[in-house]
Amino acid sequence: MEPVEKIQARVEALHVLGLDQTATASDIRNAWRDIAFHAHPDHTGGDCNQFARAKSAYDYLRKNGLTGKGAGPAQPRRPKLRKRIIELDEKDISACLKLLDPSRALSFGETSAVDCPQSARNSDHVPEAIGCYGRDLTYFVATPVCEGENRVALPTSVLAGFRTVETEILSFQAKNGGAGEVVVPDTIRERKFPGARSVRIRFEADQATRDQFWQAC
Incomplete structure (x- = not known):
């Protein structure tokens, strides 16, 4: 049952008892x-x-817990958010790798590529999993950020409304290489990730990083 349907069902149930939504458990x-x-x-x-x-x-x-002692007015409950981590399948990864072909144009900006140090030459990234918490998305990328320009392919198929696999390529500049987190700007998020409240990319993400996702409020 959808949240709106649950609200309507509560209202109807209270009406049958001759009550409105201000009614208490008593x-x-x-x-x-x-x-x-x-x-x-x-x-x-x-x-x-x-x-x-x-x-x-x-x-x-x-x-629905509205008749117990101590229950307040019969106001609709907010649905509980459920955390989940989605491991990307071969179809998603293949779509990412295809779009990261060096011959394709970058999704944002006209800047040219910046050479990476020998220790982090590969500046193209593909996530291994996506953490979902309501409308907040976290992409887990195993590779480290490259100093200079980076590109990362992000599948958006986890978003509501996407019935086919869609992938966006984002590019950004990094002053330092290694582990870190990038927050997608609101202007890009609203245009490329409709329905998402926030989009984060965690680089050099290991199992400990995923554990932190589960433990965070």
């Missing part, structure tokens, strides 16, 4: 007891249909 319990007493089939003048509808509404609210 209000919900009292409303149910009153309807259950007067509408119960064994009660004189009881209404089977009203009893069944009220019981279904109360059961729904109870399962």
Whole structure:
């Protein structure tokens, strides 16, 4: 059930009990007891249909934690964000490698390539996995940043709305080589990663880096 549908279901359940969204857990319990007493089939003048509808509404609210002691007004709960790490498959990696062909133009800027030191000659990068936390994306790249100009191919197929594998190439300048994190600027993120709230790229990312992702709030 989608979040909007859940909100509508809560509103309808509360309406069946004669309540609105400001109702507390105590209000919900009292409303149910009153309807259950007067509408119960064994009660004189009881209404089977009203009893069944009220019981279904109360059961729904109870399962959603809105009837317990200490529960506040029956406001919609925010969906919990779930962290996950997606390992890139061969199709994604192949798409990245294809776009990183040196004969292709860079996605951003007209600057020419800067030679890398011997220790980090390869300035093209392909991520091995993508960390997702709601609309925040973190790309894990095993290779280190190269001093000078770097290019990294980023699959966007994890974003909602992408039904086919899409890959974007980003380029940036680095003063120093090695491990590090690059945050994609908002102007580029909004244009190239629609739906994402933030996009980060972590270079020289090992298992410890992924563990930090899991542990971070």
